[in-house]
Amino acid sequence: MLRIALQSLAHDRGKLVASIAGVAFAATLVLAQVGLYAGFLESSSAVIRYVGGDVWVMPKGTVVVDNGERLSAGSREIASAHPCVKSVRGLVLSFQALRKPNGSLEAVQIVGFEPSPERVLPWAMARGLPQDLHAPGRVAIDRLDVEKLAIEGDPIGAELGIGRDSVRVAAITDGIRAFTLAPYVFTELDTARRLAMLGADQSYYWVLDLARPECTTEVVAAVSRHPDLIARRTEDFQQLTEDYWVAGSGAGTAIGFSALLGLVVGVVEGLELCPLRLRRVHRGAYAAGEEGLLPLLLPVEALDLARGEADERVAVAEGVVEEGEGVVLREGREPEGELGEVDGEGVLVDAVQAALRHETARVEERVFA
Secondary structure, eight states, X not given: OHHHHHHHHTTSHXXXXXXXXXXXXXXXXXXXXXXXHHHHHHHHSHHHHHHOOSEEEEETTOOSGGGOOOOOTTHHHHHTOSTXXXXXXXXXXXXXXXXXXXXXXXXXXXXXXXXXXXXXXXXXXXXXXXXXXXXXXXXXXXXXXXXXXXXXXOOTTOEEEETTEEEEEEEEESSOOOTTOOOEEEEEHHHHHHHTTOOTTOOSEEEEEESOGGGHHHHHHXXXXXXXXXXXEHHXXXXXXXXXXXXXXXXXXXXXXXXXXXXXXXXXXHHHTOOOOEEEOOTTSSGXXXXXXXXXXXXXXXXXXXXXXXXXXXXXXXXXXXXXXXXOOOOTTOOSSOTTEETTEEOEEEEEEOOOTTOOOEEEEEEXX
């Protein structure tokens, strides 16, 4: 049966190639949309994922990591008050205006962090090392943003103006880009505070590392009791940020619709690969008294037809031709069209009539014009 089905598919090679190409295009479209969606999720919450921690403390009303605000003085003591808190790390995530070497301005996103042996930031380096940012006024930019920031020649050592201060590029990151497309500028916390004009004990977020993960709920509840603060689990804050940018912006809906369209196209084209039409026939269509559906498979050989003894009342197709010429199938004694015609053209038919009951077997050669 599999061989017959493959022969049937290959019977019209032009249609087969077109259908396979359509299915391949639809599958590529679906996979591309899925990859694009995953990329959006990756870029929108990359900072949260790589900074890590168990609990994030932020000002009340913050729903996305990119729109943080400066925390009030003394908030670090509130965040670290619970005995389960092992360490507190400050994080600055602030949009600032960067003056390019050619004098024009570009909005950039400052990412200021406290160095940690457990969490290496930046997480992908093209040139230099994270330790190159230890010195004051040292920053890292991405290799994909070098041209955007109008830096000519070797970017290492280039001077950039951010706010009222000047910084120097000490390292180059590898493919770290924000969902907002504003270039990331990585630096350590002290430099970031100076660029964002924060006090020595201020930050945009406090990232808590807990001694025991099971006390996360208690820490979140304790910090959230403060009227100006809210604490969220890291995974919850990551989900909020992804929903804000991917779902809230409409990008996720557009990608989902495109993927659904590709899936529909693939299904439609896949149906074109199924030229096997099933037709109901009367009892006795198969050997040994079976009943069911007789597939119209093209082309077939006489050996593929049902066999039986003279007293088994076997009804089989009466018309077969050589492979490559096509097949004319009849349904009992009531053919749908003129026997010997395929698409209105005459073909050579070798009719094999099976012996039924008391009839003797015989073979007739007929030519239908």
